[in-house]
Amino acid sequence: MPATGVFWPVKVRKVLTSLTFRYIAKYLAVLTLSVFLLQGALYGYFSYNFFGSLSETIVEELDTLQLIYNGQSIAGVTTYIDDQKAIPAVNRFYYLVLDEHGGKVAGDLEASPNFKEFSDGWVGFDVALLRWGESVEIDFLARRTDLGHGFQVMVARDYAGALEQSSLVFSTLFRAMIATLILGLIGGFFSASSTLNRVESLNSELSRIIRGDPSERLQPVLEQGHVRELSIIMNSMLDKMESLMLGVRRVSDNIAHDLRTPLTRMHNQLSQLRAGLSQATPEDVDNIIHECDDLLASFNALLRISTLETGERSTAATDVDLAALLRDVVELYEPLASEKHIDLSLKATSQICRGEANLLFQMFANLLDNAVKYTPDHGCIEVLLETHREGEHCVWISDSGPGISAADRKSVFRRFYRIESSRSEQPGHGLGLSLVQAIARYHDGAVLLLPNNPGLRVRVILP
Amino acid sequence: MNVLLVEDDMGVGEFIAAELCAAGHDCVHKVDGEAALQEARSTRYDVLIIDRMLPRMDGLTLIKTLRNTGSNVPMLVLSALGEVDDRVKGLHSGADDYLVKPFSMEELLARLEVLHRRSNAPPSSSQTTLEVEDLRMDLLSQEVSRNNEILTLQPREYKLLEYLMRHAGQVVTRAMLLEHVWGYHFDPQTNVIDVHVSRLRQKIDKEFETPLLSTVRGAGYRLGSE
Numbered sequence: 001m002p003a004t005g006v007f008w009p010v011k012v013r014k015v016l017t018s019l020t021f022r023y024i025a026k027y028l029a030v031l032t033l034s035v036f037l038l039q040g041a042l043y044g045y046f047s048y049n050f051f052g053s054l055s056e057t058i059v060e061e062l063d064t065l066q067l068i069y070n071g072q073s074i075a076g077v078t079t080y081i082d083d084q085k086a087i088p089a090v091n092r093f094y095y096l097v098l099d100e101h102g103g104k105v106a107g108d109l110e111a112s113p114n115f116k117e118f119s120d121g122w123v124g125f126d127v128a129l130l131r132w133g134e135s136v137e138i139d140f141l142a143r144r145t146d147l148g149h150g151f152q153v154m155v156a157r158d159y160a161g162a163l164e165q166s167s168l169v170f171s172t173l174f175r176a177m178i179a180t181l182i183l184g185l186i187g188g189f190f191s192a193s194s195t196l197n198r199v200e201s202l203n204s205e206l207s208r209i210i211r212g213d214p215s216e217r218l219q220p221v222l223e224q225g226h227v228r229e230l231s232i233i234m235n236s237m238l239d240k241m242e243s244l245m246l247g248v249r250r251v252s253d254n255i256a257h258d259l260r261t262p263l264t265r266m267h268n269q270l271s272q273l274r275a276g277l278s279q280a281t282p283e284d285v286d287n288i289i290h291e292c293d294d295l296l297a298s299f300n301a302l303l304r305i306s307t308l309e310t311g312e313r314s315t316a317a318t319d320v321d322l323a324a325l326l327r328d329v330v331e332l333y334e335p336l337a338s339e340k341h342i343d344l345s346l347k348a349t350s351q352i353c354r355g356e357a358n359l360l361f362q363m364f365a366n367l368l369d370n371a372v373k374y375t376p377d378h379g380c381i382e383v384l385l386e387t388h389r390e391g392e393h394c395v396w397i398s399d400s401g402p403g404i405s406a407a408d409r410k411s412v413f414r415r416f417y418r419i420e421s422s423r424s425e426q427p428g429h430g431l432g433l434s435l436v437q438a439i440a441r442y443h444d445g446a447v448l449l450l451p452n453n454p455g456l457r458v459r460v461i462l463p
Numbered sequence: 464m465n466v467l468l469v470e471d472d473m474g475v476g477e478f479i480a481a482e483l484c485a486a487g488h489d490c491v492h493k494v495d496g497e498a499a500l501q502e503a504r505s506t507r508y509d510v511l512i513i514d515r516m517l518p519r520m521d522g523l524t525l526i527k528t529l530r531n532t533g534s535n536v537p538m539l540v541l542s543a544l545g546e547v548d549d550r551v552k553g554l555h556s557g558a559d560d561y562l563v564k565p566f567s568m569e570e571l572l573a574r575l576e577v578l579h580r581r582s583n584a585p586p587s588s589s590q591t592t593l594e595v596e597d598l599r600m601d602l603l604s605q606e607v608s609r610n611n612e613i614l615t616l617q618p619r620e621y622k623l624l625e626y627l628m629r630h631a632g633q634v635v636t637r638a639m640l641l642e643h644v645w646g647y648h649f650d651p652q653t654n655v656i657d658v659h660v661s662r663l664r665q666k667i668d669k670e671f672e673t674p675l676l677s678t679v680r681g682a683g684y685r686l687g688s689e
Contacts, residue, residue: 208547296565300565328647331619332655335655335659336655350634357647358647358648361649362650365649365651369652369655374654458481
């Protein structure tokens with residue numbers, strides 16, 4: 001997103017307040033501060049060493065002069081100093097030799113030099129070093145000693161050069177740090193603005209998708225990194241959202257369609273009743289009441305399914321003995337089965353499962369109800385409970401009915417779905433298996449439909 | 464029966480009140496929790512019907528308040544909230560029964576009757592036999608006989624008959640049988656209860672002149688005469 005002239009100040013403020021930029025700025029500040037501290041420490045350390053070695057050479061030079069004086073008296077010293085003056089060295093010693101009256105005998109320093117004297121010994125230098133501000137105006141470091149017979153010698157060494165060098169190094173480093181800081185901030189600004197641009201383009205794409213067509217997806221980001229991951233996650237979120245939206249639309253279409261039929265029927269019956277009010281029998285009214293009850297039952301079942309599908313886990317879960325529960329269900333349906341001479345058998349050993357007994361009972365009752373309904377006379381239904389691997393419970397309900405074709409097997413779980421052939425033959429509102437699936441999923445389980453050749457095998461898996 | 468109905472929906476409330484009057488009961492209808500509390504404290508009622516979601520004071524609070532002040536009048540909760548949790552909460556608050564909307568008037572009447580009779584009947588814990596005309600059940604030996612003729616019943620048939628005998632003369636609905644005989648709250652898709660009842664009827668009525676177990680149209684069953 002290129003920044004236009006009008007939006008530039010807004011854009012700059014946005015970048016400056018962005019998380020990335022603030023992070024980089026903080027990082028730079030800490031980095032600069034720590035580098036400065038390190039430099040200061042190094043500077044102190046090196047200058048201390050420098051003064052240490054400087055003072056050592058001065059002491060050595062004084063010793064040399066003492067030796068010369070001892071051997072060749074003041075004349076030797078004067079010759080030595082004159083010789084030294086002739087050597088064109090950058091870093092050489094400066095001398096001052098005074099007689100007992102304070103008169104200059106030899107050397108290249110003024111008789112009364114205006115440099116500052118420290119307290120005797122080298123301790124004075126340490127103090128000067130620690131308090132740098134006190135000693136900057138001193139260009140020489142010196143020490144004097146008595147040669148004997150009233151002669152005094154002072155050896156000094158100029159350290160302005162070293163001082164200049166070190167301040168040069170220091171100021172170079174300082175400038176380099178300032179440059180680093182500025183370049184870092186500029187770099188930070190641009191990297192923050194590029195991150196911001198990417199996030200903003202994600203934002204604008206997302207809001208466009210939300211406003212418009214939910215089937216659109218974010219452009220794939222080729223560059224590896226967080227933005228790519230984010231866009232992949234957002235795309236999968238959009239997938240989920242779209243499938244939910246489609247699901248809701250499909251369900252409400254179904255509801256509208258399947259509830260319209262009985263409502264229309266009821267409307268017609270009422271119209272007929274209104275037309276022939278004088279000949280109406282209580283049965284006519286009962287029919288309408290019955291129709292109404294059916295509708296209410298459908299609504300209740302729908303409500304239950306959606307409560308189970310969307311509802312959080314309730315606290316009513318207990319330890320349920322699946323075998324005992326299945327015995328109860330089978331016992332409930334046994335008279336219905338024996339009316340049709342169906343052989344209904346149960347094989348189950350005690351198994352504890354965590355769940356809501358009423359819901360589990362409803363689920364198996366619905367399945368067994370279907371099995372009894374669709375199994376022809378003299379058929380057989382088998383209920384089997386077995387432990388699956390890792391404590392999973394598996395219930396098989398197999399019947400010898402007509403079964404469900406492969407094409408219908410997925411659809412039968414949809415609300416109001418009824419197989420064409422059973423629409424007219426069997427009563428029902430087409431919600432029984434939807435409820436079964438909702439209950440199984442509520443318990444983190446699953447329902448599978450398999451062929452039984454002939455018939456249907458229902459497999460319920462519960463954790 | 465003297466009934467206090469607390470229901471904030473005027474349409475539903477008036478319908479229930481009218482049906483109760485038609486069935487020969489007296490009914491006072493209140494639309495909010497506080498008014499109902501005042502009324503229940505000032506007048507003696509046989510049974511209370513309480514909606515859960517009420518203005519000013521919700522149904523469960525009303526029940527708790529009444530129970531805390533020592534009232535032992537039977538109370539039935541009427542609610543659109545029908546999950547197991549809601550039912551448990553309702554019964555924990557001190558209600559005697561819980562009926563989920565939408566419900567049939569027959570179901571409500573049958574349940575009210577059971578509640579009313581239960582509160583009036585003398586405590587029957589020491590009772591060892593149940594009798595309805597010439598039908599006799601020995602609760603200790605679990606022996607059932609009619610006209611001194613021993614009848615052989617399956618365990619579930621025995622339980623079914625016991626429940627019917629304990630509520631002899633009253634209408635017992637299919638939902639009540641499921642709750643109390645089978646012990647599950649669920650919604651049977653087919654007439655599975657009817658098949659069990661007709662099996663029981665075969666055993667207790669077939670060989671005898673006067674049938675004891677009758678079907679009440681649109682409601683349920685009744686053992687013995689009204």
